[in-house]
Amino acid sequence: MKAKRVAYQSGTEGSSKERHHVYKPCTKGLKPTVLFSLFRSDFCCLLFWFVFSVGVAMGRAPCCDKANVKRGPWSPDEDATLRSYVQTHGTGGNWIALPRKAGLRRCGKSCRLRWLNYLRPDIKHGGFTEEEDHFICTLYSQMGSRWSIIASQLPGRTDNDVKNYWNTKLKKKVMAGKVRLKTNCDNPTTLASTQSLPYDQRVQTHNLAFSATQNRSSSTLSMSTDADSGFNMKTQSLNLDPVPYYGPGIMHLSGFGASTMKNHIVSLSQEGSSISDSSSSAMDNKFGSLPSTEAKATDDLMDFGFGFSYDLVNGLYSEDKAGDAAPICYPELADFTYAEIKPQGLNGGENRHGDNQEN
Protein backbone atom coordinates (compact mmCIF):
# COMPACT_ATOMS: atom_id res chain seq x y z
CA MET A 1 0.00 0.00 0.00
CA LYS A 2 1.46 3.28 -1.01
CA ALA A 3 1.45 6.35 1.08
CA LYS A 4 -1.09 9.01 0.45
CA ARG A 5 -0.14 11.17 -2.46
CA VAL A 6 1.28 14.54 -1.83
CA ALA A 7 0.16 17.63 -3.63
CA TYR A 8 2.20 19.18 -6.36
CA GLN A 9 5.19 20.76 -4.81
CA SER A 10 6.51 22.31 -7.94
CA GLY A 11 6.11 25.89 -9.00
CA THR A 12 2.96 24.97 -10.82
CA GLU A 13 -0.35 25.02 -9.12
CA GLY A 14 -3.30 22.68 -9.12
CA SER A 15 -3.76 19.59 -11.15
CA SER A 16 -2.32 19.07 -14.54
CA LYS A 17 -5.76 19.62 -16.01
CA GLU A 18 -5.93 23.03 -14.41
CA ARG A 19 -2.53 23.88 -15.72
CA HIS A 20 -3.75 23.41 -19.24
CA HIS A 21 -6.02 26.40 -18.86
CA VAL A 22 -4.89 29.18 -21.19
CA TYR A 23 -5.58 32.83 -20.55
CA LYS A 24 -8.09 34.06 -23.11
CA PRO A 25 -8.49 37.86 -23.40
CA CYS A 26 -11.68 39.54 -24.44
CA THR A 27 -11.12 42.05 -27.21
CA LYS A 28 -14.69 42.78 -28.22
CA GLY A 29 -15.46 46.43 -29.08
CA LEU A 30 -12.00 47.83 -28.63
CA LYS A 31 -10.40 50.44 -30.90
CA PRO A 32 -7.74 49.12 -33.28
CA THR A 33 -4.90 50.92 -31.48
CA VAL A 34 -5.98 49.69 -28.10
CA LEU A 35 -6.65 46.34 -29.59
CA PHE A 36 -3.16 46.32 -31.02
CA SER A 37 -1.51 47.28 -27.77
CA LEU A 38 -3.58 44.71 -25.98
CA PHE A 39 -2.73 42.24 -28.66
CA ARG A 40 0.94 42.87 -28.10
CA SER A 41 0.73 42.33 -24.38
CA ASP A 42 -1.81 39.57 -24.68
CA PHE A 43 0.20 37.96 -27.36
CA CYS A 44 3.09 37.81 -24.97
CA CYS A 45 0.82 36.34 -22.34
CA LEU A 46 -0.59 33.88 -24.76
CA LEU A 47 2.84 32.98 -25.96
CA PHE A 48 4.00 32.51 -22.42
CA TRP A 49 1.04 30.38 -21.46
CA PHE A 50 1.25 28.42 -24.64
CA VAL A 51 4.89 27.63 -24.06
CA PHE A 52 4.20 26.96 -20.40
CA SER A 53 1.20 24.76 -21.08
CA VAL A 54 2.90 22.87 -23.83
CA GLY A 55 5.89 22.42 -21.61
CA VAL A 56 3.73 21.06 -18.84
CA ALA A 57 1.74 18.91 -21.20
CA MET A 58 4.80 17.50 -22.93
CA GLY A 59 6.56 16.42 -19.81
CA ARG A 60 5.48 15.58 -16.34
CA ALA A 61 5.72 17.93 -13.44
CA PRO A 62 8.89 17.72 -11.41
CA CYS A 63 8.72 15.67 -8.24
CA CYS A 64 9.69 18.62 -6.10
CA ASP A 65 10.07 22.35 -6.15
CA LYS A 66 13.49 22.60 -7.65
CA ALA A 67 13.79 26.22 -6.66
CA ASN A 68 13.44 25.43 -2.99
CA VAL A 69 15.49 22.31 -2.63
CA LYS A 70 19.19 22.12 -2.04
CA ARG A 71 21.23 20.47 -4.71
CA GLY A 72 24.77 19.36 -5.10
CA PRO A 73 26.98 17.48 -2.68
CA TRP A 74 25.53 16.35 0.59
CA SER A 75 26.95 17.79 3.77
CA PRO A 76 27.84 15.54 6.72
CA ASP A 77 24.95 17.06 8.64
CA GLU A 78 22.49 16.19 5.91
CA ASP A 79 23.89 12.69 5.76
CA ALA A 80 23.49 12.31 9.48
CA THR A 81 19.95 13.63 9.37
CA LEU A 82 18.92 11.32 6.59
CA ARG A 83 20.65 8.30 8.07
CA SER A 84 19.16 8.92 11.44
CA TYR A 85 15.67 9.41 10.06
CA VAL A 86 15.71 6.34 7.84
CA GLN A 87 17.17 4.14 10.54
CA THR A 88 14.59 5.34 13.00
CA HIS A 89 11.48 5.63 10.87
CA GLY A 90 12.29 3.83 7.67
CA THR A 91 11.39 5.33 4.36
CA GLY A 92 7.70 4.96 4.96
CA GLY A 93 7.40 3.87 1.37
CA ASN A 94 7.38 7.47 0.26
CA TRP A 95 10.63 9.12 -0.60
CA ILE A 96 8.94 12.26 -1.87
CA ALA A 97 7.50 13.04 1.53
CA LEU A 98 10.56 11.90 3.45
CA PRO A 99 12.72 15.02 3.23
CA ARG A 100 9.96 17.18 4.62
CA LYS A 101 9.41 14.80 7.52
CA ALA A 102 13.10 14.49 8.13
CA GLY A 103 13.64 18.22 7.94
CA LEU A 104 15.80 18.11 4.87
CA ARG A 105 15.66 20.62 2.06
CA ARG A 106 16.29 17.99 -0.54
CA CYS A 107 14.37 16.36 -3.32
CA GLY A 108 12.93 13.01 -2.33
CA LYS A 109 14.64 11.32 -5.18
CA SER A 110 17.90 12.84 -4.14
CA CYS A 111 17.39 11.43 -0.65
CA ARG A 112 16.61 8.03 -2.05
CA LEU A 113 19.72 8.06 -4.18
CA ARG A 114 21.89 9.26 -1.35
CA TRP A 115 20.62 6.53 0.91
CA LEU A 116 20.78 3.74 -1.62
CA ASN A 117 24.12 4.65 -3.08
CA TYR A 118 26.00 5.96 -0.13
CA LEU A 119 24.43 5.87 3.30
CA ARG A 120 23.02 2.38 3.35
CA PRO A 121 24.92 0.45 5.99
CA ASP A 122 25.92 -2.51 3.84
CA ILE A 123 27.50 -0.51 1.07
CA LYS A 124 30.95 -1.31 -0.20
CA HIS A 125 32.83 1.38 -2.06
CA GLY A 126 35.65 0.81 -4.47
CA GLY A 127 38.07 -2.05 -4.22
CA PHE A 128 36.44 -4.22 -6.82
CA THR A 129 37.99 -7.64 -6.81
CA GLU A 130 39.11 -9.49 -9.86
CA GLU A 131 36.29 -11.89 -9.26
CA GLU A 132 33.79 -9.09 -9.28
CA ASP A 133 35.34 -7.82 -12.49
CA HIS A 134 34.69 -11.15 -14.14
CA PHE A 135 31.23 -11.27 -12.81
CA ILE A 136 30.34 -7.81 -14.02
CA CYS A 137 31.80 -8.46 -17.45
CA THR A 138 29.96 -11.71 -17.72
CA LEU A 139 26.65 -10.22 -16.78
CA TYR A 140 27.24 -7.20 -18.94
CA SER A 141 27.81 -9.47 -21.87
CA GLN A 142 24.55 -11.20 -21.14
CA MET A 143 22.26 -8.34 -20.38
CA GLY A 144 24.01 -5.15 -21.29
CA SER A 145 23.78 -2.15 -19.05
CA ARG A 146 21.21 -3.48 -16.64
CA TRP A 147 23.23 -2.12 -13.78
CA SER A 148 20.65 -2.58 -11.10
CA ILE A 149 20.38 -6.26 -11.89
CA ILE A 150 24.10 -6.70 -12.13
CA ALA A 151 24.58 -4.85 -8.87
CA SER A 152 21.94 -6.95 -7.18
CA GLN A 153 24.16 -9.94 -7.77
CA LEU A 154 27.11 -8.28 -6.07
CA PRO A 155 26.62 -7.94 -2.33
CA GLY A 156 27.21 -4.42 -1.11
CA ARG A 157 27.50 -2.93 -4.55
CA THR A 158 25.16 -0.36 -5.97
CA ASP A 159 24.11 0.04 -9.53
CA ASN A 160 25.71 3.46 -9.60
CA ASP A 161 28.97 2.05 -8.32
CA VAL A 162 29.01 -0.76 -10.83
CA LYS A 163 28.05 1.56 -13.62
CA ASN A 164 30.76 4.05 -12.75
CA TYR A 165 33.28 1.31 -12.30
CA TRP A 166 32.46 -0.14 -15.68
CA ASN A 167 32.53 3.21 -17.43
CA THR A 168 35.75 4.40 -15.90
CA LYS A 169 37.86 1.32 -15.36
CA LEU A 170 36.48 -2.04 -16.23
CA LYS A 171 35.62 -1.20 -19.80
CA LYS A 172 39.23 -0.26 -20.36
CA LYS A 173 40.42 -3.36 -18.62
CA VAL A 174 38.33 -5.45 -20.93
CA MET A 175 39.64 -3.61 -23.91
CA ALA A 176 43.16 -4.17 -22.71
CA GLY A 177 42.42 -7.84 -22.28
CA LYS A 178 43.00 -7.76 -18.56
CA VAL A 179 39.73 -9.34 -17.61
CA ARG A 180 39.41 -13.04 -17.80
CA LEU A 181 36.17 -14.71 -18.52
CA LYS A 182 35.17 -18.24 -18.87
CA THR A 183 32.32 -19.92 -20.56
CA ASN A 184 30.56 -23.27 -20.58
CA CYS A 185 27.93 -22.90 -17.99
CA ASP A 186 24.26 -22.42 -18.31
CA ASN A 187 23.27 -21.58 -14.84
CA PRO A 188 24.53 -18.26 -13.67
CA THR A 189 23.83 -17.58 -10.06
CA THR A 190 24.67 -14.80 -7.75
CA LEU A 191 28.17 -14.26 -6.64
CA ALA A 192 26.94 -14.26 -3.09
CA SER A 193 25.22 -17.57 -3.49
CA THR A 194 28.36 -19.27 -4.66
CA GLN A 195 30.86 -17.76 -2.29
CA SER A 196 31.42 -21.10 -0.71
CA LEU A 197 32.47 -22.70 -3.94
CA PRO A 198 36.05 -22.89 -5.10
CA TYR A 199 36.94 -19.96 -7.28
CA ASP A 200 37.22 -21.87 -10.48
CA GLN A 201 33.89 -23.49 -9.87
CA ARG A 202 32.32 -20.17 -9.17
CA VAL A 203 33.62 -18.66 -12.32
CA GLN A 204 32.29 -21.63 -14.18
CA THR A 205 28.99 -21.14 -12.54
CA HIS A 206 28.87 -17.53 -13.60
CA ASN A 207 30.19 -17.89 -17.01
CA LEU A 208 28.49 -17.07 -20.19
CA ALA A 209 25.50 -18.91 -21.29
CA PHE A 210 24.74 -16.51 -23.97
CA SER A 211 26.67 -16.05 -27.08
CA ALA A 212 26.11 -13.97 -30.05
CA THR A 213 28.27 -13.42 -33.02
CA GLN A 214 28.13 -10.78 -35.58
CA ASN A 215 27.71 -13.27 -38.32
CA ARG A 216 24.72 -14.82 -36.67
CA SER A 217 22.17 -12.91 -38.55
CA SER A 218 18.97 -14.53 -37.54
CA SER A 219 17.61 -15.81 -34.34
CA THR A 220 14.62 -17.19 -32.64
CA LEU A 221 14.91 -17.05 -28.95
CA SER A 222 13.01 -19.44 -26.83
CA MET A 223 12.02 -17.24 -23.96
CA SER A 224 11.24 -18.97 -20.74
CA THR A 225 11.47 -18.29 -17.10
CA ASP A 226 12.26 -20.49 -14.21
CA ALA A 227 9.41 -21.28 -11.90
CA ASP A 228 11.87 -21.99 -9.11
CA SER A 229 13.13 -18.48 -9.25
CA GLY A 230 9.79 -16.95 -8.63
CA PHE A 231 9.13 -15.99 -12.19
CA ASN A 232 6.07 -17.20 -13.89
CA MET A 233 6.98 -20.14 -15.99
CA LYS A 234 6.43 -19.08 -19.50
CA THR A 235 7.77 -19.97 -22.83
CA GLN A 236 7.75 -17.65 -25.71
CA SER A 237 9.47 -17.30 -28.96
CA LEU A 238 10.78 -14.18 -30.50
CA ASN A 239 11.15 -14.32 -34.19
CA LEU A 240 13.71 -11.83 -35.24
CA ASP A 241 14.20 -13.07 -38.70
CA PRO A 242 12.46 -15.29 -41.16
CA VAL A 243 15.30 -17.76 -40.80
CA PRO A 244 15.25 -18.84 -37.21
CA TYR A 245 18.18 -19.82 -35.09
CA TYR A 246 17.44 -22.44 -32.54
CA GLY A 247 19.80 -22.21 -29.68
CA PRO A 248 21.30 -25.39 -28.39
CA GLY A 249 19.98 -25.02 -24.92
CA ILE A 250 18.17 -23.07 -22.32
CA MET A 251 19.78 -20.54 -20.09
CA HIS A 252 18.41 -20.48 -16.61
CA LEU A 253 18.28 -17.15 -14.95
CA SER A 254 17.09 -18.22 -11.61
CA GLY A 255 19.84 -16.33 -9.94
CA PHE A 256 18.76 -12.95 -11.06
CA GLY A 257 16.85 -10.80 -8.68
CA ALA A 258 13.26 -11.38 -9.48
CA SER A 259 12.21 -8.27 -7.69
CA THR A 260 13.90 -6.12 -10.23
CA MET A 261 12.64 -7.97 -13.20
CA LYS A 262 10.60 -5.86 -15.47
CA ASN A 263 9.71 -6.02 -19.05
CA HIS A 264 12.85 -6.59 -20.94
CA ILE A 265 13.91 -9.06 -23.48
CA VAL A 266 17.18 -10.26 -24.72
CA SER A 267 17.49 -10.50 -28.39
CA LEU A 268 19.95 -11.46 -31.00
CA SER A 269 20.49 -9.34 -33.98
CA GLN A 270 22.98 -8.79 -36.67
CA GLU A 271 24.87 -6.53 -34.35
CA GLY A 272 25.08 -9.28 -31.79
CA SER A 273 23.44 -9.34 -28.44
CA SER A 274 21.10 -6.71 -27.36
CA ILE A 275 18.56 -6.08 -24.72
CA SER A 276 15.48 -4.21 -25.48
CA ASP A 277 13.03 -2.56 -23.26
CA SER A 278 9.82 -4.30 -24.01
CA SER A 279 7.86 -1.15 -23.85
CA SER A 280 7.98 -1.57 -27.57
CA SER A 281 7.15 -5.22 -27.49
CA ALA A 282 4.54 -7.49 -26.13
CA MET A 283 6.90 -9.56 -24.09
CA ASP A 284 5.82 -10.12 -20.55
CA ASN A 285 9.00 -11.25 -18.99
CA LYS A 286 12.25 -9.49 -18.93
CA PHE A 287 14.59 -12.36 -19.25
CA GLY A 288 14.16 -15.67 -20.71
CA SER A 289 16.16 -18.50 -21.89
CA LEU A 290 18.73 -17.85 -24.44
CA PRO A 291 20.75 -20.07 -26.62
CA SER A 292 23.35 -21.35 -24.26
CA THR A 293 26.79 -22.22 -25.32
CA GLU A 294 27.54 -25.85 -25.28
CA ALA A 295 31.27 -25.57 -25.38
CA LYS A 296 31.30 -24.93 -29.05
CA ALA A 297 34.32 -22.77 -29.21
CA THR A 298 33.35 -21.20 -32.45
CA ASP A 299 30.14 -20.01 -30.95
CA ASP A 300 31.66 -18.67 -27.79
CA LEU A 301 32.09 -15.19 -28.99
CA MET A 302 31.16 -12.57 -26.55
CA ASP A 303 29.73 -9.38 -27.79
CA PHE A 304 30.20 -6.57 -25.34
CA GLY A 305 28.30 -4.29 -27.57
CA PHE A 306 31.49 -2.66 -28.66
CA GLY A 307 31.11 -3.65 -32.21
CA PHE A 308 33.28 -6.70 -31.86
CA SER A 309 33.19 -10.07 -30.29
CA TYR A 310 35.48 -11.85 -27.94
CA ASP A 311 36.36 -15.44 -28.17
CA LEU A 312 35.57 -16.37 -24.65
CA VAL A 313 36.90 -19.83 -24.63
CA ASN A 314 40.21 -19.16 -26.19
CA GLY A 315 40.63 -15.51 -25.77
CA LEU A 316 39.67 -13.78 -22.62
CA TYR A 317 39.88 -16.49 -20.10
CA SER A 318 43.06 -18.35 -19.68
CA GLU A 319 43.27 -19.18 -16.03
CA ASP A 320 42.85 -22.86 -16.61
CA LYS A 321 46.05 -23.06 -18.48
CA ALA A 322 48.04 -20.13 -17.37
CA GLY A 323 47.05 -19.32 -13.87
CA ASP A 324 46.87 -15.59 -13.46
CA ALA A 325 48.50 -14.89 -16.73
CA ALA A 326 46.92 -12.22 -18.83
CA PRO A 327 44.46 -13.48 -21.32
CA ILE A 328 45.09 -13.80 -24.95
CA CYS A 329 43.29 -11.31 -27.05
CA TYR A 330 42.37 -11.79 -30.59
CA PRO A 331 42.78 -8.58 -32.47
CA GLU A 332 41.14 -10.04 -35.49
CA LEU A 333 37.97 -10.36 -33.49
CA ALA A 334 38.06 -6.96 -31.99
CA ASP A 335 37.83 -3.48 -33.15
CA PHE A 336 39.63 -1.64 -30.43
CA THR A 337 38.71 1.78 -31.56
CA TYR A 338 38.17 3.12 -28.15
CA ALA A 339 35.62 5.67 -29.17
CA GLU A 340 33.44 2.83 -30.21
CA ILE A 341 33.17 1.45 -26.72
CA LYS A 342 29.59 2.09 -26.05
CA PRO A 343 26.80 -0.28 -25.31
CA GLN A 344 24.87 -0.70 -28.43
CA GLY A 345 21.68 -2.38 -29.33
CA LEU A 346 19.97 -1.31 -26.15
CA ASN A 347 17.12 -0.11 -28.14
CA GLY A 348 14.83 0.66 -25.32
CA GLY A 349 17.39 2.66 -23.47
CA GLU A 350 18.40 4.58 -26.50
CA ASN A 351 14.87 5.45 -27.27
CA ARG A 352 14.05 6.24 -23.77
CA HIS A 353 16.94 8.54 -23.30
CA GLY A 354 17.19 9.96 -26.71
CA ASP A 355 15.88 13.25 -25.44
CA ASN A 356 18.55 13.40 -22.82
CA GLN A 357 21.10 14.13 -25.43
CA GLU A 358 19.61 17.54 -25.79
CA ASN A 359 20.86 18.54 -22.39
Add this chain to the structure above:
DNA sequence: AAGATATACAACCGCCCCTCT
Protein backbone atom coordinates in the same frame (compact mmCIF):
# COMPACT_ATOMS: atom_id res chain seq x y z
C1' DA B 1 55.33 25.31 -10.11
C1' DA B 2 51.51 25.94 -13.00
C1' DG B 3 48.35 24.87 -16.38
C1' DA B 4 46.28 21.14 -19.06
C1' DT B 5 44.36 16.82 -19.25
C1' DA B 6 42.59 12.55 -17.44
C1' DT B 7 40.15 10.04 -14.03
C1' DA B 8 36.73 8.86 -10.51
C1' DC B 9 32.45 9.11 -8.76
C1' DA B 10 28.56 11.59 -6.64
C1' DA B 11 24.60 13.57 -8.13
C1' DC B 12 21.18 14.89 -11.34
C1' DC B 13 17.89 14.35 -15.27
C1' DG B 14 14.21 12.59 -17.60
C1' DC B 15 11.96 8.72 -18.91
C1' DC B 16 9.09 4.47 -18.15
C1' DC B 17 6.49 1.29 -15.33
C1' DC B 18 3.48 0.25 -11.69
C1' DT B 19 0.01 1.25 -8.43
C1' DC B 20 -3.67 3.76 -6.78
C1' DT B 21 -7.70 6.67 -7.17
Add this chain to the structure above:
DNA sequence: TAGAGGGGCGGTTGTATATCT
Protein backbone atom coordinates in the same frame (compact mmCIF):
# COMPACT_ATOMS: atom_id res chain seq x y z
C1' DT C 1 -10.40 3.07 -17.80
C1' DA C 2 -7.69 7.12 -17.63
C1' DG C 3 -4.87 9.98 -15.21
C1' DA C 4 -1.82 11.14 -11.34
C1' DG C 5 2.00 10.24 -8.66
C1' DG C 6 5.98 7.70 -6.88
C1' DG C 7 9.69 4.46 -7.52
C1' DG C 8 13.24 2.88 -10.17
C1' DC C 9 16.36 2.93 -13.80
C1' DG C 10 20.08 4.11 -17.24
C1' DG C 11 22.50 7.87 -19.17
C1' DT C 12 24.80 12.03 -18.46
C1' DT C 13 26.93 15.84 -16.13
C1' DG C 14 29.60 18.34 -12.66
C1' DT C 15 33.34 18.58 -9.85
C1' DA C 16 37.17 17.19 -7.02
C1' DT C 17 41.40 14.91 -7.38
C1' DA C 18 45.32 12.85 -9.71
C1' DT C 19 48.54 12.77 -13.28
C1' DC C 20 50.96 14.61 -17.05
C1' DT C 21 53.51 18.13 -19.67
